[in-house]
Amino acid sequence: YREQNxxxxxxxxxxxxxxxxxxxDYNPEAWQEFQSIFxxxxxxxSDVQAQSIQIYKSEDEWNGWNALGDPVLHIELRDWADAMxxxxxxxxxxxxxxxGLCDDLLSxxxxxxxxxNGNSGRPGKPLVLAPAMNTAMWDHPLTSSQLDVVRxxxxxxxxxxxxxxxxxxxxxVYVVEPQVKTLACGEVGTGALAALDDxxxxxxxxxxxx
Numbered sequence: 001y002r003e004q005n006x007x008x009x010x011x012x013x014x015x016x017x018x019x020x021x022x023x024x025d026y027n028p029e030a031w032q033e034f035q036s037i038f039x040x041x042x043x044x045x046s047d048v049q050a051q052s053i054q055i056y057k058s059e060d061e062w063n064g065w066n067a068l069g070d071p072v073l074h075i076e077l078r079d080w081a082d083a084m085x086x087x088x089x090x091x092x093x094x095x096x097x098x099x100g101l102c103d104d105l106l107s108x109x110x111x112x113x114x115x116x117n118g119n120s121g122r123p124g125k126p127l128v129l130a131p132a133m134n135t136a137m138w139d140h141p142l143t144s145s146q147l148d149v150v151r152x153x154x155x156x157x158x159x160x161x162x163x164x165x166x167x168x169x170x171x172x173v174y175v176v177e178p179q180v181k182t183l184a185c186g187e188v189g190t191g192a193l194a195a196l197d198d199x200x201x202x203x204x205x206x207x208x209x210x
Contacts, residue, residue, distance in 0.1 A: 058105040074108035088132030098146035126206035135189030
């Protein structure tokens with residue numbers, strides 16, 4: 001991210017925080033690498049580049065708002081970002097997004113996201129989704145129908161999007177499909193989070209198109 005001069009703000013959900021701490025056991029190398037990055041991104045750091053990753057939790061929304069006129073975090077994040085990436089996207093979060101529920105910081109950001117179909121005059125900004133779930137959940141008909149609903153948010157048109165789409169920028173919802181791998185339950189099947197390089201490539205493609 002530093003080579004690209006990218007600035008990243010992470011929304012850590014309650015479930016995400018659980019798996020984040022679990023990674024210290026099942027992927028200690030990645031855990032140590034992330035901890036070193038997290039240490040550098042402390043607000044106490046004098047290195048501006050080192051502060052280019054920030055982490056937010058749902059409680060930050062309420063802790064930062066006390067009275068009418070105070071900044072609202074999910075709106076500030078919406079305005080700041082050039083793109084939103086949800087990785088991993090669980091079946092639960094997908095269902096919440098598709099149904100318009102907004103009970104935490106992440107879902108509030110998506111609910112307020114610019115899909116280019118409002119009266120604000122603001123252009124739409126890409127949303128990149130990287131689903132990860134058990135094979136049975138991925139194959140469930142609700143998953144494909146809910147992804148279609150989210151795709152339909154863009155300009156109020158139901159469109160199929162992927163990283164190979166040649167429609168010069170008219171598509172703003174990108175789905176990076178999961179890969180076949182040994183899953184958390186021990187089964188082998190489709191549902192593991194896509195390779196990091198594939199997700200990054202999709203984000204770069206989305207930003208270039210918009």
